[in-house]
Amino acid sequence: MSNRAIVAFYSRSGHTRALGLEICRLLEAETVLVDCIELEAERELGLLTVGARSLTHSKEPIKECEMDLEGVNLLVLGTPVWGGSPGPYMRSLLERVGDLKGLPVVLFATCAYGDRKAESDLREMVRTTGGRPMEYHVWRTRKDGGDGLARVAASVVDTSIVLLPRP
Numbered sequence: 001m002s003n004r005a006i007v008a009f010y011s012r013s014g015h016t017r018a019l020g021l022e023i024c025r026l027l028e029a030e031t032v033l034v035d036c037i038e039l040e041a042e043r044e045l046g047l048l049t050v051g052a053r054s055l056t057h058s059k060e061p062i063k064e065c066e067m068d069l070e071g072v073n074l075l076v077l078g079t080p081v082w083g084g085s086p087g088p089y090m091r092s093l094l095e096r097v098g099d100l101k102g103l104p105v106v107l108f109a110t111c112a113y114g115d116r117k118a119e120s121d122l123r124e125m126v127r128t129t130g131g132r133p134m135e136y137h138v139w140r141t142r143k144d145g146g147d148g149l150a151r152v153a154a155s156v157v158d159t160s161i162v163l164l165p166r167p
């Protein structure tokens, strides 16, 4: 039986989406069944507000999305970094899921230059939702050069594949 993974991400201006979609493509090329979930904000907020929400570790509502963990072997979660922290939409997703039931969770983020507390915040969010935070990967779009997306996507997938049971 094939392995199943959920790749869920939020993206406002497209970087995290581009990385998330490339991760899905590479996982599928490894014959993993992938549910790709793009989180959508329930309401439009200005940049200052979303930055402030991230800094204060607040949540922001997301639209209804199907996320069934039944038979899933791995979760891959991605977010932009705002004010050094993950965007508020990933917190809302994890709150909605409630219990990750010990699933391994590979993390990725995108930022311009610096991701400060993003890794520790994401790890904490996954732990408190009952998941096992695994490797964290970041694409620093202004620093990493043109092949940054491809390199980060490949390393997310390399670390994901070894976490999956042999099919």
Ligand SMILES: Cc1cc2nc3c(=O)[nH]c(=O)nc-3n(C[C@H](O)[C@H](O)[C@H](O)COP(=O)(O)O)c2cc1C
Pocket: 010, 011, 012, 013, 014, 015, 016, 017, 047, 048, 050, 051, 079, 080, 081, 082, 083, 084, 085, 110, 111, 112, 113, 114, 115, 141
């Ligand atoms: C409100 C706001 C705050 C941001 N804060 C940071 C930051 O702390 N560090 C950083 O390197 N980039 C920061 N950025 C840049 C974004 O992290 C970067 O553009 C990211 O790739 C956006 O992801 P997206 O295109 O998927 O929305 C910020 C952008 C916005 C709009």
